[in-house]
Amino acid sequence: MTKSRKKGDLAPQRANGEAQDSETWELRLYVAGKSPKSVAAFANLKRLCDEHLAGRYRIEVVDLLQNPQLAAGDQIVAIPTLIRKLPEPLRRIVGDLSDAERTLVGLQLRAADAGTRNRSASD
Amino acid sequence: MPKSKQRPEAPLSLPKVPTGIEGLDDITGGGLPRGRPTLVCGSAGAGKTLLGMEFLVCGAMRYDEPGVFMAFEETKEELAMNVRSLGFDLEKLAREKRLVVDFVRVERDEIEETGTYDLEGLFVRLNYAIDTIGAKRVVLDTLEALFAGLTNTAILRSELRRLFRWLKVKGVTAIITAERGEGSLTRHGLEEYVSDCVILLDNRVVDQVSTRRLRIVKYRGTAHGTNEYPFLIDEHGISVLPITSARLEHSASDERVSSGVPRLDQMLGGKGYYRGSSVLVSGTAGTGKTSLAASFAAAACERGERCLYFAFEESPGQLARNMRSIGIDLDKWVHKGLLRFHAVRSQQDGLETHLARFHKLLREFEPDVVVFDPVGSFVQAGTRRDATAMITRLIDMLKVQGMTAFMTNLTSGGEAPDTTEIDISSLIDTWILLRGIEIGGERNRALSVLKSRGMAHSNQVREFVLTDKGIELSDVYVGASGVLTGSMRQAQEARERAEALVRRQDVEAMQRTLARKREGLQERIAALQRELSIEEEETERIIAQQLGKENVLREDREKMAKRRSADVPPAAPSRPRKQKGGRR
Numbered sequence: 001m002t003k004s005r006k007k008g009d010l011a012p013q014r015a016n017g018e019a020q021d022s023e024t025w026e027l028r029l030y031v032a033g034k035s036p037k038s039v040a041a042f043a044n045l046k047r048l049c050d051e052h053l054a055g056r057y058r059i060e061v062v063d064l065l066q067n068p069q070l071a072a073g074d075q076i077v078a079i080p081t082l083i084r085k086l087p088e089p090l091r092r093i094v095g096d097l098s099d100a101e102r103t104l105v106g107l108q109l110r111a112a113d114a115g116t117r118n119r120s121a122s123d
Numbered sequence: 124m125p126k127s128k129q130r131p132e133a134p135l136s137l138p139k140v141p142t143g144i145e146g147l148d149d150i151t152g153g154g155l156p157r158g159r160p161t162l163v164c165g166s167a168g169a170g171k172t173l174l175g176m177e178f179l180v181c182g183a184m185r186y187d188e189p190g191v192f193m194a195f196e197e198t199k200e201e202l203a204m205n206v207r208s209l210g211f212d213l214e215k216l217a218r219e220k221r222l223v224v225d226f227v228r229v230e231r232d233e234i235e236e237t238g239t240y241d242l243e244g245l246f247v248r249l250n251y252a253i254d255t256i257g258a259k260r261v262v263l264d265t266l267e268a269l270f271a272g273l274t275n276t277a278i279l280r281s282e283l284r285r286l287f288r289w290l291k292v293k294g295v296t297a298i299i300t301a302e303r304g305e306g307s308l309t310r311h312g313l314e315e316y317v318s319d320c321v322i323l324l325d326n327r328v329v330d331q332v333s334t335r336r337l338r339i340v341k342y343r344g345t346a347h348g349t350n351e352y353p354f355l356i357d358e359h360g361i362s363v364l365p366i367t368s369a370r371l372e373h374s375a376s377d378e379r380v381s382s383g384v385p386r387l388d389q390m391l392g393g394k395g396y397y398r399g400s401s402v403l404v405s406g407t408a409g410t411g412k413t414s415l416a417a418s419f420a421a422a423a424c425e426r427g428e429r430c431l432y433f434a435f436e437e438s439p440g441q442l443a444r445n446m447r448s449i450g451i452d453l454d455k456w457v458h459k460g461l462l463r464f465h466a467v468r469s470q471q472d473g474l475e476t477h478l479a480r481f482h483k484l485l486r487e488f489e490p491d492v493v494v495f496d497p498v499g500s501f502v503q504a505g506t507r508r509d510a511t512a513m514i515t516r517l518i519d520m521l522k523v524q525g526m527t528a529f530m531t532n533l534t535s536g537g538e539a540p541d542t543t544e545i546d547i548s549s550l551i552d553t554w555i556l557l558r559g560i561e562i563g564g565e566r567n568r569a570l571s572v573l574k575s576r577g578m579a580h581s582n583q584v585r586e587f588v589l590t591d592k593g594i595e596l597s598d599v600y601v602g603a604s605g606v607l608t609g610s611m612r613q614a615q616e617a618r619e620r621a622e623a624l625v626r627r628q629d630v631e632a633m634q635r636t637l638a639r640k641r642e643g644l645q646e647r648i649a650a651l652q653r654e655l656s657i658e659e660e661e662t663e664r665i666i667a668q669q670l671g672k673e674n675v676l677r678e679d680r681e682k683m684a685k686r687r688s689a690d691v692p693p694a695a696p697s698r699p700r701k702q703k704g705g706r707r
Contacts, residue, residue: 030244032243032244032247035243037238037239037240037241040238041238044238064243064244064247065247068247068248068250068251069251071244071247071248071251072225072248075227075228075229076244076247076248077227077229077242077244077245077248077269077272077273078240078241078242078243078244078245078273079240079241079242079243079244079247080240081240081244090233091233091235092233092234092235093234093235093236093237094234094235094236094237094240094273095236095237095238095239095240096237096238096239096240097237097238098237098238098239099237099238102235102236102237103235103237105235106235106237
């Protein structure tokens with residue numbers, strides 16, 4: 001886990017001043033090859049980050065087909081899995097992130113952005 | 124150890140992988156289907172994890188088949204600690220690259236699900252673990268944890284289906300454990316994905332006593348035992364009791380073994396019990412059943428045989444002390460390793476657990492003689508019917524292995540002496556009855572042989588006496604006043620001895636009188652004979668005198684005649700003529 005190889009790394013981008021603080025978000029996306037789900041997940045994630053965390057996020061993509069030994073470290077079972085490493089606490093989002101609302105809730109971006117206005121956490 | 128533990132009947136049936144678990148390979152006819160997944164289901168604490176772990180450890184240590192344990196419920200450390208007490212060193216096996224334990228944590232409240240996903244991560248991990256050590260065996264314990272962690276059951280189901288297919292393609296022999304569900308084998312219906320082999324573990328509690336049971340629910344393409352088999356989990360892991368001997372095909376030995384009591388051997392056709400037969404000694408309390416059992420055990424050890432003694436009422440120490448008092452030294456044989464006690468209360472476990480434990484001990488110790496003292500106490504560990512069934516199985520088990528079974532059974536006072544607490548009389552080859560006889564203010568023991576198959580046995584009742592030199596049998600006194608035992612017998616015997624003495628003395632006296640009489644008479648005879656001979660001598664002397672006188676007279680007359688010149692008279696006078704003529 002510590003020697004995780006970065007792939008498809010996107011350089012941190014400037015923020016739009018939308019999020020609550022200036023801390024850089026560290027996100028890690030586990031995928032398995034270039035499957036449609038993996039590709040979709042990455043695209044969805046990138047779009048959401050650009051919208052909400054512009055300029056202060058890093059996405060590290062780990063392809064388990066190339067680095068299977070990394071799966072155990074972050075307790076990966078499902079693919080794709082997104083791990084929010086920073087800010088603490090660690091969050092884990094499973095799926096292709098096609099449901100933007102739930103992804104934002106999962107990343108705890110939604111609550112910060114719009115409170116609990118018209119949607120409560122699904123769990 | 125070689126992999127070729129395949130059964131002889133294997134060629135046509137499925138190739139199998141021995142689990143290495145005692146007994147399980149017997150009832151599955153060689154083990155689990157090679158290269159296929161097997162479902163092991165059971166409720167919590169039924170022993171699923173242990174079964175899986177033992178399968179892997181045996182594979183790694185005995186069959187050179189490395190294994191992967193994917194744990195969903197316990198961490199690597201917890202698992203290692205749990206099985207350390209069984210002598211499994213998971214860390215060592217992991218260092219030697221014979222075992223990989225991968226803990227998979229799926230925590231519901233850490234996971235947000237958005238959109239579709241698959242379980243490729245799990246596949247990747249499993250695949251990686253298998254490939255790093257070249258694993259042949261895989262255990263997934265318990266896959267159902269996934270259902271607790273992930274909500275999309277449609278995805279889970281299709282992914283599990285894919286997983287089982289993938290395992291088959293991968294060619295690993297897998298055990299998948301699952302929780303028992305209400306009304307179905309598993310809570311999440313995993314049985315529909317695994318069609319090759321399903322094993323059900325059960326831990327039932329009846330009357331506060333729990334019994335573990337194992338059943339092969341299905342095993343495609345192979346014959347398997349369909350019964351519920353009791354199994355044990357002890358310090359050596361799992362052992363399943365195969366009930367292989369429900370058939371009557373044991374061979375019968377002609378060899379005889381001594382009962383340890385010479386006189387009893389004499390009663391049993393002169394040679395004792397048959398080897399491999401079942402002997403029952405029944406009697407009321409305190410009639411010497413245990414003494415007879417200990418006597419037999421000691422005799423077996425004396426011959427250099429091994430004896431396993433199951434004591435259900437006394438501790439080994441107590442038993443040894445009591446037997447010392449009748450001159451039987453059991454400690455000696457324990458030290459020599461020929462005698463082993465197994466003392467346990469019958470109520471402590473269920474019948475099946477007892478049976479499984481016996482089976483295990485028999486296999487470990489390989490005794491020639493097995494003593495159950497008393498066998499009837501099993502009724503307390505179950506119902507009468509169950510106890511009978513269990514003892515039937517037990518006796519069959521012993522007979523198949525040619526072990527001589529010696530059982531004692533307590534009959535209570537009110538019952539007929541030839542009934543047993545459990546209906547096993549028909550299973551018994553030699554049945555010895557001990558009875559307490561109370562007459563004349565004392566209680567004595569009597570022994571008789573009720574039956575003994577295949578030998579001419581004595582029909583006599585013998586008095587059974589416990590001396591400080593062991594057991595002695597003596598004839599009972601059967602006379603006008605009935606059967607006498609104990610001191611009455613001794614009194615009777617003394618009386619008879621006294622009478623005999625008196626009779627002997629009378630005879631001697633009469634003989635002495637006769638001798639005296641004979642002596643007296645003989646003396647008188649001698650005296651008379653002396654008198655007679657004196658008389659004879661006197662008479663002859665007189666006769667001689669008379670004859671001498673006559674000669675002298677004749678000579679005088681002849682001298683005188685010479686002087687007168689008289690003629691000589693004729694030498695012989697002629698017959699008078701007058702008689703001749705006078706008749707006419």
